[in-house]
Amino acid sequence: MAYKSKTDPALQALQTENTSAVFSLKRSILTHFQDFTKDFQSNMHHKGYRRxxxxxxxxxxxxxxxxxxxxxxxxxxxxxxxxxxxxxxxxxxxxxxxxxxxxxxxxxxxxxxxxxxxxxxxxxxxxxxxxxxxxxxxxxxxxxxxxxxxxxxxxxxxxxxxxxxxxxxxxxxxxxxxxxxxxxxxxxxxxxxxxxxxxxxxxxxxxxxxxxxxxxxxxxxxxxxxxxxSRTDIFYNKEFLKEAKEHVYELVPQAKDKKIILYAPTFRGRVAKAETPDMLNIKMFYEALGDEYVLLIKHHPVVKNPPAVPEEYKNFAMDVGNILSIEELLSTADICISDYSSLVFEYSLFEKPLIFFAYDLDEYFDWRGFYYDYYELAPGLIAKTNFEMIDYIKHIDERFDKKAIQDFRYKFMRSCDGHATQRxxxxxxxxxxxxxxxxxxxxxxxxVPKVESSKTPYFKRVENVKKQKKNATKLYDGVKNSELEKGSVIALDIKSKEVKTLAKANGIKLVKSSNLDEAIPAIAQSEYIIIDKPSTLLDGIELREETKVIYLPPNAFPLKTFGCDTKGYRSGLRREIYETAPLFKSVSAVTAPSEATGELFKKEFGKDVKVLNIGDIKTDIFFDEANKKKILDKIYETNPKLKGRKIIVYISTNGEAIDDSAMYEYLYKDYVLLKCYTNLNNATETLIYYSDSIVDVSNMFKPYELLSVADIAIGNINAPVLSFMSTGKPVFLYTKNTNKALSEMETLVDVKEDIKLPIYNDIEDVIKQILNIENYDYSGYNQTKDKYLANCNGKSLENLLNQLKYINKQS
CATH class of the missing domain: 3.40.50.11820 (CDP-glycerol glycerophosphotransferase, N-terminal domain)
Incomplete structure (x- = not known):
């Protein structure tokens, strides 16, 4: 028998076939094993969850x-x-x-x-x-x-x-x-x-x-x-209806001269893995109705990954799920398209056209079912195709049956008359x-309410404050007649890292209220107590008259409310704590960086307090060259490639990210960008490509620390960046949506009127200004700085200690 070469086509085919068969067998075994493992793990997980x-x-x-x-x-x-x-x-x-x-x-x-x-x-x-x-x-x-x-x-x-x-x-x-x-x-x-x-x-x-x-x-x-x-009462509120329309037009300006189609489907599947339908054909709607309508889409809130709207239709269709509430949309839409969602009942209050896009009606009926016959229930077109819906909308004037909607409203919504909440x-x-x-x-x-901390919920905090007051009062009554140390100063429960550092450097004792046995004697023997956050301990006891409590506001620039003027306080939602320890009851004086700022701060105390116009201690770090060197050494130790260029610091307190690619493209030769997100969950991952110029240092430094090394500061509308104006260095306010940002803030100043700085919505406009930084416009900047930050000169703590000795004499 003649020897066949390994390259013989027949032999190769046989070998390939055998290899393929073996591979298929192995793959089959592996696949079955993986499926078994997955099912086993899933089963164990469910059993564990049930237990x-x-x-x-x-x-x-x-x-x-x-x-x-x-x-x-x-x-x-x-x-x-x-x-x-x-x-x-x-x-x-x-x-x-x-x-x-x-x-x-x-x-x-x-x-x-x-x-x-x-x-x-x-x-x-x-x-x-x-x-x-x-x-x-x-x-x-x-x-x-x-x-x-x-x-x-x-x-x-x-x-x-x-x-x-x-x-x-x-x-x-x-x-x-x-x-x-x-x-x-x-x-x-x-x-x-x-x-x-x-x-x-x-x-x-x-x-x-x-x-x-x-x-x-x-x-x-x-x-x-x-x-x-109760929720439907809002649809009878004329002020809400007016504001809703204004908000929709603000965020979707192309809707002003057109009619609005709202598409708001319910989800499919189970809540934990909810999906949204993706059968509405935006292209067809745009081509047929784009001249007269805009399409606003609101997917069900449990849907995690809704389909994106194609970029070419962005002026016609928009997913507004994250920026507009369903109430705003229902009250402004001219036509509503839904499927099996209960929002159709609420929309019927406006007696406007409803379309039911029920392309999967039979499947949905088997899956979940309805309380009423769907065809008898729906007071509008039941459509299974995009063509049917478009044709209906084109002939809406002659085909819309308003009486059907009115009958539907009476049957299902007759008790919703704007007075349900009171009823x-x-x-x-x-x-x-x-x-x-x-x-x-x-x-x-x-x-106002935040997510209750799983560690200490509010009712537990109330119990803790009452317990603290009882124990502290007993301890304080036992030592309050002890000799007072004239001129003595302690700092209680200081939150600011910058203040802690300066206090230690000046021999001021740091005391924590968590240790009452140590804190109460220190409080009783001190003439002055410095705090930088409300203290339920001090507000819960009756301090001796000679002891004066000085409050350091959260920031130098008077941007956000922080006391009795806040919505949280005015709401009464913390009433039990404030009844036990009245907010700021113990405070005698407040520090301020200017007279104008001091007057704004005074509003926060609900009583008359003395204003010490000494500057702001946190801003002292901006003028501390030795500390600046330490911070730079720490930065350069981990990122040596950053050396030799000027520093731009970006501070974000609202989670909004800056465009790394744009910053790098235009500025990397002359600048480095250091980013700080006050919420570490918002910290962004910088591409390795940009790492020689852009670094996120959120986990290394607090805003004031990082700003101390900045040549230029950029940030959303936040107090640390505005406080940086005390240095006289350029500041840029940047946020993608100014009105939204302001609507989420409680401010002491009128941002648009009192802050004489432009607010940029496009980062490229900021970049243009930085490229022309030698012509930075300081006119409005200096007005704002001189009015609100006049006394921030790096000597605020020194000024405070010099003034303390006169407080008791004057009072």
């Missing part, structure tokens, strides 16, 4: 609640519980504002962050919430929660479910027990989500039956009532008129 939830719901929550419920109910305590979101959402905002503005109740907030945090944190949040609720008179919710249902609720406490939608459209709760979307009845009964309610508010008598069914509530108890939906209060609260307070200016206080 975690069983223990939490069946044992830990009932135990924690019963223990806390041994204390009496606080008749004034009202608790708002957000189940998934880290802020007060729209379904509770109107109620929250009403109670905060017009009543003297003690309002607490809890954010469970269900599906949004790790198990240990979720457990802590749940237990903190139920402990607080155990002594509450009223509790408000807007979503179902097995945490709230696991409590063995005492009869004195009322839980009000405001719910997050109107009408009754797609099924939920018990109504989905036999459908793909829902859990089985046994699973829902094991850890019920809709239990313990005293009242469930709905938009119309028509839908009471559906909520009784979904929440497994006995209709004879009368818990579900057609009070109207709910009158239904639930016992003698609410006895808790009325005067309200001079109605404000939106729902923006």
């Amino acid at each position: 975690f939830m069983d223990k939490l719901m069946d044992k830990e929550i009932p135990k924690a609640y019963r223990e806390a419920a041994k204390a009496p109910v606080d008749e004034k305590k009202v608790v708002f519980v957000e189940v998934r979101h880290p802020q007060i959402t729209n379904s509770m905002q109107v109620m929250f504002d009403e109670l905060a503005n017009n009543y003297d109740y003690n309002i607490h907030t809890h954010f469970l962050l269900t599906n949004g945090t790790i198990r240990a944190d979720f457990r802590k949040r749940c237990l903190d919430a139920v402990k607080d609720i155990a002594t509450a008179k009223y509790v408000f919710m807007n979503e179902a929660s097995n945490t709230m249902s696991a409590m063995p609720l005492r009869p004195e406490t009322k839980i009000i479910q405001l719910w997050h939608g109107c009408g009754a459209f797609k099924k939920f709760g018990f109504s989905t027990a036999d459908l793909i979307f829902g859990a089985s009845k046994d699973e829902q009964l094991k850890h019920p989500f809709n239990k313990n309610y005293s009242l469930v508010t709905v938009s119309s008598p028509e839908v009471i039956w559906a909520y009784n069914e979904a929440m497994n509530i006995d209709e004879s108890k009368g818990i579900v009532q057609a009070t109207g939906s 709910i209060i009158d239904t639930v609260f016992e003698n609410p008129e006895a808790h009325r307070k005067e309200c001079k200016n109605f404000e939106h206080f729902y923006t």
Whole structure:
């Protein structure tokens, strides 16, 4: 038999075939193993989660609640519980504002962050919430929660479910027990989500039956009532409607001369992995309707990755989910396209055209189902194609059936008349008129609460302040008659790193209130106490008359409010703490960098305090050459390539990032850029390509420290950058949306009127100015500096120590 070469085509084919077969076998085995491992891990995860939830719901929550419920109910305590979101959402905002503005109740907030945090944190949040609720008179919710249902609720406490939608459209709760979307009845009964309610508010008598069914509530108890939906009251507020339209036009200026189509679909799938439909054809809409309409898109908030709008249609279509609320959009849209979302009920209040884009109706019906026949329910076009919708809109005048919308509104929204919130209060609260307070200016206080710290929630802070006051008063009464050390100065609980450094260098003792045994004797024997944040310890005790407390404001430039003028204080949401330790009660004097700034600072104390026009201690670091050298050495030690060029410092307090590529492209030869984000979560990763010129040092330095080495400062509208003007070096204010930035701030000055610096919205405009820095315009800059920062010259602490000796004599 003749020998065949290894290059023989037949042999090669055989070898390839065998290799391919072996590879396929191996790949098949590996794939099956990976699938098995994945299924095993998933199964173990679910089993672990079930064990975690069983223990939490069946044992830990009932135990924690019963223990806390041994204390009496606080008749004034009202608790708002957000189940998934880290802020007060729209379904509770109107109620929250009403109670905060017009009543003297003690309002607490809890954010469970269900599906949004790790198990240990979720457990802590749940237990903190139920402990607080155990002594509450009223509790408000807007979503179902097995945490709230696991409590063995005492009869004195009322839980009000405001719910997050109107009408009754797609099924939920018990109504989905036999459908793909829902859990089985046994699973829902094991850890019920809709239990313990005293009242469930709905938009119309028509839908009471559906909520009784979904929440497994006995209709004879009368818990579900057609009070109207609190959130819809806002649609009857003329001021809101006017501001909403102005806000839409501000952010979408191309909408001013056109009509607005709102596309707001609900999500698909389960909440944890929610997806949004992507069947609306923007190109078709643009080509057919672009001359007369703009298209604004608002995806459901649980959707994490909505599809992007193609760049070529940006002047016609825009995803406004992150910049406009659904209330603003519903009140300004001329046409609304949705599918199975309950927002169609709210939109019916405006009696404008509705289109139902139900291309997957059969699939959605099998998945979740509806309470009413979809075709009989929908008061507008039910479309399965883009062509149908476009054709309907083109002939909207003759095809729109307004009576159908009016009938729909009456059937499902008849209790939503603009007075639902007050009706709910009158239904639930016992003698609410006895808790009325005067309200001079109605404000939106729902923006005030922060996410409750899982470490120390508010109710626990109240307990801690009361305990601190009791222990401190006892200790202080025992030593307050001891001899006072004339001229002695201590610094208590100093927050600012710059102030700490200077205090140590000048022999000022740093004291912490966490150690009362050390702090109280020091307080009792000191003539002067320096603080740079409110002190519940000092405000909770009666200091001897000879002791004077000097407050160092948070920043040199008087940008943000910080005391009795803040929305947080005026809202009364921290009432219990301020009743125990009145804010700034102990403060005798405040430091200020100028007379004008001092007058603004005085407003924050709610009383007359002495103003010491000595400058601002934090800005002393700007003039400290030795400290500047230390900071530069630290920077150059880790980034030697930065040496030899001037330094631009970028400070961001709102998370807004600067364009690294643009900065590098134009400035890298002469400048380096050092970035500092005050929230480390906003710190950006700089490409290695730019690392010889651009470095994020957020984790190394505080803003004032970093600014001390700057030749030029750039930042959003923030106090550290404005304080940097005390150096006389160039400052650039930069933010992509000035109006949005200002709307989120509580300021002491009128930014647009009092700060004589331009505010840039395009970083390239800033770059142009830096390239021409020798012609920097100091005219408005110097006006602002001279008015608000006149005494910041690097000697503020020295000036303060020189003035302290005269305070007691003058007082």
